Amino acid sequence: xxxxxxxxxxxxxxxxxxxxxxxxxxxxxxxxxxxxxxxxxxxxxxxxxxxxxxxxxxxxxxxxxxxxxxxxxxxxxxxxxxxxxxx
Amino acid sequence: xxxxxxxxxxxxxxxxxxxxxxxxxxxxxxxxxxxxxxxxxxxxxxxxxxxxxxxxxxxxxxxxxxxxxxxxxxxxxxxxxxxxxxx
Numbered sequence: 001x002x003x004x005x006x007x008x009x010x011x012x013x014x015x016x017x018x019x020x021x022x023x024x025x026x027x028x029x030x031x032x033x034x035x036x037x038x039x040x041x042x043x044x045x046x047x048x049x050x051x052x053x054x055x056x057x058x059x060x061x062x063x064x065x066x067x068x069x070x071x072x073x074x075x076x077x078x079x080x081x082x083x084x085x086x087x
Numbered sequence: 088x089x090x091x092x093x094x095x096x097x098x099x100x101x102x103x104x105x106x107x108x109x110x111x112x113x114x115x116x117x118x119x120x121x122x123x124x125x126x127x128x129x130x131x132x133x134x135x136x137x138x139x140x141x142x143x144x145x146x147x148x149x150x151x152x153x154x155x156x157x158x159x160x161x162x163x164x165x166x167x168x169x170x171x172x173x174x
Contacts, residue, residue, distance in 0.1 A: 006095075020131075023131070032150055037132070037134045038131065038133040043095050043127070044126070046111070049120075063114075067117065
């Protein structure tokens with residue numbers, strides 16, 4: 001089976017985010033008041049072949065831990081959806 | 088009211104994604120077979136103050152269109168959730 005995966009990688013709370021801070025500082029001058037707590041992260045979308053959703057999740061967690069994130073400073077959230085097979 | 092917003096910015100289908108292609112090419116050698124269609128994007132999380140969810144969504148769409156994405160090559164998906172007020 002094929003699963004569609006979306007991994008959202010964000011900086012852990014407390015880790016400085018200069019990119020987010022710059023966006024936040026710029027917005028009021030650009031006419032957007034009331035926007036705060038801006039944090040910029042990465043999103044990685046891909047497909048993975050696995051027997052079932054548990055196997056897919058385990059592969060993706062391993063992938064996240066080893067390559068896609070730096071666990072010291074980054075958190076990841078994973079969403080997985082099965083793709084309907086095309087017959 | 089305050090709303091928590093997560094904007095996912097991804098490259099439009101058909102736009103070359105060298106970063107995703109590099110990840111995809113590297114994974115089999117690293118022990119992850121069966122991973123494909125890797126696309127790397129940005130995620131931007133922030134809070135926005137607005138009267139209701141419709142107003143929040145309209146602000147965020149404007150923000151996406153004007154600053155957070157390049158609509159020529161990028162798509163964005165928006166998720167909005169109200170934050171429970173702290174009394």
